[in-house]
Amino acid sequence: MPPKPLLHRDNPSAEPLVGNVKVTRDDWLNVAMDVLISDGVEQVKVLALAERMKVSRSSFYWYFKSRQDLLDALLKTWEQTNTAAMLARAEAPAEAITGAVLNVFHCIANPALFNTALDFAVRDWARRSGKVRSLLDRSDARRVEALTQMFLRYGYASLEAMTRAKVLYYMQLGYDMAEPNESYAHRLEMTPQYLKVFTGREPSAIELDEFSEFTRKHWDL
Incomplete structure (x- = not known):
């Protein structure tokens, strides 16, 4: 099984994030994918993902319109x-x-x-x-x-x-x-x-x- 996703902010080789951005769209997607694999689609919830990444839930909506938008992105990936x-x-x-x-x-x-x-x-x-x-x-x-x-x-x-x-x-x-x-x-x-x-x-x-x-x-x- 692939390793747990590394958040952009924790990757020393990644470009530093600008301004108030704490996580990227890929961070949300990769953590959601990890939860999908380990716990099933029912556990792919915005608040739980935000808590896991230690960010505000509101930042989710910078990248996705809704939970369904995230689920569609997982399927596309x-x-x-x-x-x-x-x-x-x-x-x-x-x-x-x-x-x-x-x-x-x-x-x-x-x-x-x-x-x-x-x-x-x-x-x-x-x-x-x-x-x-x-x-x-x-x-x-x-x-x-x-x-x-x-x-x-x-x-x-x-x-x-x-x-x-x-x-x-x-x-x-x-x-x-x-x-x-x-x-x-x-x-x-x-x-x-x-x-x-x-x-x-x-x-x-x-x-x-x-x-x-x-x-x-x-x-x-």
């Missing part, structure tokens, strides 16, 4: 990070389908690309909101379609491409939700086997070495 990242990785060039799937695995390896905890929080939110459920359904459809197109580019028949895309996507969601008690080293060791299951092809040593190097930047290996 989710789409612009998680969904956009998966689509981009599915469209990234690769010499073979195994390399293309490894590109998608970058979302798993790097939480800055794909925030799994945020995805689960939005899914929980969707159980309580028809609007969010519709948005989630559209997002899932876009992700699966991008993965289907990925398989199609490497010569898979239409039905097989769609099936493999769904297996890859929904297996990964379930895998992350299960939170298996295993090390990153074990997950990396199993990667060639997962690739064979997802693609029916053998990955190359070069592909595996490149992915291993990528994961070492983000995993404690």
Whole structure:
């Protein structure tokens, strides 16, 4: 899970705030996202966020019209990070389908690309909101379609491409939700086997070495 959000004022590398401004719009958004992930959407309340950041509630309205405006911004952030990242990785060039799937695995390896905890929080939110459920359904459809197109580019028949895309996507969601008690080293060791299951092809040593190097930047290996 990503670390707790650092407020702009507490970040020594950030530009100093001007005048009476105590926190930024991103501060409100990042703290709200942290609460959404840890406690659920019902706890994303303006007064509670203000108390957590030790600022006046009135400063919230410098940046947002209402609580609903903040909630809409959270959903927009989710789409612009998680969904956009998966689509981009599915469209990234690769010499073979195994390399293309490894590109998608970058979302798993790097939480800055794909925030799994945020995805689960939005899914929980969707159980309580028809609007969010519709948005989630559209997002899932876009992700699966991008993965289907990925398989199609490497010569898979239409039905097989769609099936493999769904297996890859929904297996990964379930895998992350299960939170298996295993090390990153074990997950990396199993990667060639997962690739064979997802693609029916053998990955190359070069592909595996490149992915291993990528994961070492983000995993404690």
